[in-house]
Amino acid sequence: xxxxxxxxxxxxxxxxxxxxxxxxxxxxxxxxxxxxxxxxxxxxxxxxxxxxxxxxxxxxxxxxxxxxxxxxxxxxxxxxxxxxxxxxxxxxxxxxxxxxxxxxxxxxxxxxxxxxxxxxxxxxxxxxxxxxxxxxxxxxxxxxxxxxxxxxxxxxxxxxxxxxxxxxxxxxxxxxxxxxxxxxxxxxxxxxxxxxxxxxxxxxxxxxxxxxxxxxxxxxxxxxxxxxxxxxxxxxxxxxxxxxxxxxxxxxxxxxxxxxxxxxxxxxxxxxxxxxxxxxxxxxxxxxxxxxxxxxxxxxxxxxxxxxxxxxxxxxxxxxxxx
Amino acid sequence: xxxxxxxxxxxxxxxxxxxxxxxxxxxxxxxxxxxxxxxxxxxxxxxxxxxxxxxxxxxxxxxxxxxxxxxxxxxxxxxxxxxxxxxxxxxxxxxxxxxxxxxxxxxxxxxxxxxxxxxxxxxxxxxxxxxxxxxxxxxxxxxxxxxxxxxxxxxxxxxxxxxxxxxxxxxxxxxxxxxxxxxxxxxxxxxxxxxxxxxxxxxxxxxxxxxxxxxxxxxxxxxxxxxxxxxxxxxxxxxxxxxxxxxxxxxxxxxxxxxxxxxxxxxxxxxxxxxx
Numbered sequence: 273x274x275x276x277x278x279x280x281x282x283x284x285x286x287x288x289x290x291x292x293x294x295x296x297x298x299x300x301x302x303x304x305x306x307x308x309x310x311x312x313x314x315x316x317x318x319x320x321x322x323x324x325x326x327x328x329x330x331x332x333x334x335x336x337x338x339x340x341x342x343x344x345x346x347x348x349x350x351x352x353x354x355x356x357x358x359x360x361x362x363x364x365x366x367x368x369x370x371x372x373x374x375x376x377x378x379x380x381x382x383x384x385x386x387x388x389x390x391x392x393x394x395x396x397x398x399x400x401x402x403x404x405x406x407x408x409x410x411x412x413x414x415x416x417x418x419x420x421x422x423x424x425x426x427x428x429x430x431x432x433x434x435x436x437x438x439x440x441x442x443x444x445x446x447x448x449x450x451x452x453x454x455x456x457x458x459x460x461x462x463x464x465x466x467x468x469x470x471x472x473x474x475x476x477x478x479x480x481x482x483x484x485x486x487x488x489x490x491x492x493x494x495x496x497x498x499x500x501x502x503x504x505x506x507x508x509x510x511x512x513x514x515x516x517x518x519x520x521x522x523x524x525x526x527x528x529x530x531x532x533x534x535x536x537x538x539x540x541x542x543x544x545x546x547x548x549x550x551x552x553x554x555x556x557x558x559x560x561x562x563x564x565x566x567x568x569x570x571x572x573x574x575x576x577x578x579x580x581x582x583x584x585x586x587x588x589x590x591x592x593x594x595x
Numbered sequence: 596x597x598x599x600x601x602x603x604x605x606x607x608x609x610x611x612x613x614x615x616x617x618x619x620x621x622x623x624x625x626x627x628x629x630x631x632x633x634x635x636x637x638x639x640x641x642x643x644x645x646x647x648x649x650x651x652x653x654x655x656x657x658x659x660x661x662x663x664x665x666x667x668x669x670x671x672x673x674x675x676x677x678x679x680x681x682x683x684x685x686x687x688x689x690x691x692x693x694x695x696x697x698x699x700x701x702x703x704x705x706x707x708x709x710x711x712x713x714x715x716x717x718x719x720x721x722x723x724x725x726x727x728x729x730x731x732x733x734x735x736x737x738x739x740x741x742x743x744x745x746x747x748x749x750x751x752x753x754x755x756x757x758x759x760x761x762x763x764x765x766x767x768x769x770x771x772x773x774x775x776x777x778x779x780x781x782x783x784x785x786x787x788x789x790x791x792x793x794x795x796x797x798x799x800x801x802x803x804x805x806x807x808x809x810x811x812x813x814x815x816x817x818x819x820x821x822x823x824x825x826x827x828x829x830x831x832x833x834x835x836x837x838x839x840x841x842x843x844x845x846x847x848x849x850x851x852x853x854x855x856x857x858x859x860x861x862x863x864x865x866x867x868x869x870x871x
Contacts, residue, residue, distance in 0.1 A: 331705050345727070398612060401611065405608055433625060556715065571715075578711065
């Protein structure tokens, strides 16, 4: 394992002393040694393939195969009890020609755009603050951890936790009424588009903070000094130096947020109280009704759109340097 | 930059950051407080006295709906399985990617695709594939695979970051001293990357323990904890829901803290060894 450079170091000088192919009748013991050495070389050349095998097999079984199954089933037919193999385009036809689909997509794009803009705005400034205003590394890591820990706790619980805050008798309404700002509870706070967007921003901003923080930390501070010496003010440094260099991180964060919101169904179902629609939710409902081929057709369309969005982001920003 | 005086920007951004942290933790705090609601209290404020009634109710009484203990056990086991698999598979793949091999490009893009394919697609796809092949989905088979599609990309990306910063001269030194590949790996590479492996394990466990969307169609007959909690939200109208939320969040936090302490201890011990 990890004999990364064994072909370059170590082995060559040994080989030039006794190139096995030039010694058809080696002395006693040499044959076995050469054989052994050959076996080790083959093993070391094979090593990366063996090491990559588990990952390849898992992704083949649980990513490629399932998506192929979705593609296949999207052409199948179904009735109210079962699905059966066929090759029909009705699932796609019904999906594409239904105005419900279009409205649902428009609604999903609306969520995506709003949540993307908000998470980018919040995520960038949080990352910027951590990277440029916190001076000790320990403090930086501590604050960064504080920002990332909620990411490792349950999304469902984090959604539920908005209810006592936003509900009709929730903390916010009670506070506003006690302060005399409103005289009856605000209804739009919970189970509305507002609460959906709020919960999504709450859940997904971390996906923006982390990659942007990562790129900001790699910016050579000398560049900023140079810009200042050349007479740039804070705003000019931000727009001409920091933001262009932060683009790969912004792109990675955007890919995360866009794909998460486009495929989301649980936040929309839970936070809208079933009153708003999203593509994921439409699929989840079809699944619940056992209309798998229809859900599969929807899934294929969603996947194509998500991949196009990701492709679009990658076209604008080159993230290869970041990886 | 360090010599400068703090400007207005610093104070504005500090206020912004504090608000952001409040936004992150505020709602969690409210359910934490409300889970100590008195026996006659409801789902919202005001507090009707304070008690541990709802925790007792959760832990010791039969619930009208759901099976909290069973769901917790399944989530715990699934999380541990996912953790071990994520650490081993990401480490191996990370080692593989240190060298060029045929198909490394496609494999890398496949791993990234695993990250960006919406979870409901994975859920639906695995559910359908099991159905087509006549297999019964279960939390330890289909849901396990579904979770790995989410944890492995994170694991591999962390391994990339680790090996990018890894200094190969340590390995060369070991080899020059006559160590075999295995000895080099076990005595040199592994101790250096151990703290990061703990991090990969933490990701593997917590992401699986909390995963909902990918489990939805793949869990089979028995629910995992997030599915159980989701089911409770539609049926349970007492603060027992918050008690459950508090218990699992405290559990997650405890795991995170233990992992962070382990990482810190491992780093410190290594630093001491290097210095001594």
